[in-house]
Amino acid sequence: MRIQLNKAHYPVTALGPGRRIGIWTQGCSIHCPGCVSLDTWKPDPGRAIDIDELIVWCRRVSAGAPEGITISGGEPFDQARALGYLLQALQRWRKASGSSFDILCYSGYRLEKLQKAHPMLLARLDALICDPYVEALPTERCWRGSHNQRLVALTALGRERYAAHIEDAPEGEPKRFQVVADGERIWLVGIPHRGDLGRIEAACAERGLTLAATSWRA
Ligand code: SF4
Numbered sequence: 001m002r003i004q005l006n007k008a009h010y011p012v013t014a015l016g017p018g019r020r021i022g023i024w025t026q027g028c029s030i031h032c033p034g035c036v037s038l039d040t041w042k043p044d045p046g047r048a049i050d051i052d053e054l055i056v057w058c059r060r061v062s063a064g065a066p067e068g069i070t071i072s073g074g075e076p077f078d079q080a081r082a083l084g085y086l087l088q089a090l091q092r093w094r095k096a097s098g099s100s101f102d103i104l105c106y107s108g109y110r111l112e113k114l115q116k117a118h119p120m121l122l123a124r125l126d127a128l129i130c131d132p133y134v135e136a137l138p139t140e141r142c143w144r145g146s147h148n149q150r151l152v153a154l155t156a157l158g159r160e161r162y163a164a165h166i167e168d169a170p171e172g173e174p175k176r177f178q179v180v181a182d183g184e185r186i187w188l189v190g191i192p193h194r195g196d197l198g199r200i201e202a203a204c205a206e207r208g209l210t211l212a213a214t215s216w217r218a
Pocket residue numbers: 028029030031032035036037040073074075107108109132133
């Protein structure tokens with residue numbers, strides 16, 4: 001089974017608790033206005049990779065011991081069969097290794113729609129961050145892009161890791177970025193506050209670094 005992948009990275013520390021494996025799928029049919037990941041929208045069969053090979057990569061880069069897995073996109077549920085295969089493979093790995101990593105998945109679909117259309121996929125997740133990004137709403141909630149987006153703990157492990165963050169107190173987990181350089185590309189891993197990306201671009205320009213293309217502009 002193959003999945004269209006935008007990128008994968010380890011360690012990710014800005015999208016969920018602990019040192020995590022980040023997996024970003026390619027393709028999103030939701031098209032939220034103001035989305036900062038326009039590069040993930042277009043499905044691209046050329047980016048499809050074998051999921052068993054992805055699991056081998058996950059085991060290798062994390063030395064078999066990630067604290068969590070974050071699946072984002074793109075829209076992971078737009079590749080429902082592949083997502084199901086990936087989640088099953090992750091669960092098999094977790095069980096066989098005796099590991100306790102949690103599995104968090106992002107989706108721009110509303111929770112109610114996912115519960116109706118994909119209950120078997122939700123049953124394989126520990127936590128879900130769902131609902132479309134709404135550009136006009138505040139951005140202060142940790143790990144979430146806009147205030148409407150729900151963080152839902154789906155298992156006992158999910159409740160243990162995420163319960164404290166479901167309703168954020170101002171003193172909760174601060175938002176932060178990771179910066180990853182990959183050849184000529186720079187990725188920002190994390191969820192920005194409104195205006196952060198413009199400020200980063202301006203700071204780069206002040207230092208003589210011009211961004212030739214960005215994922216937040218078409
Ligand atoms: S915010 Fe997420 S769900 Fe919305 S368009 Fe962007 S990638 Fe798709």
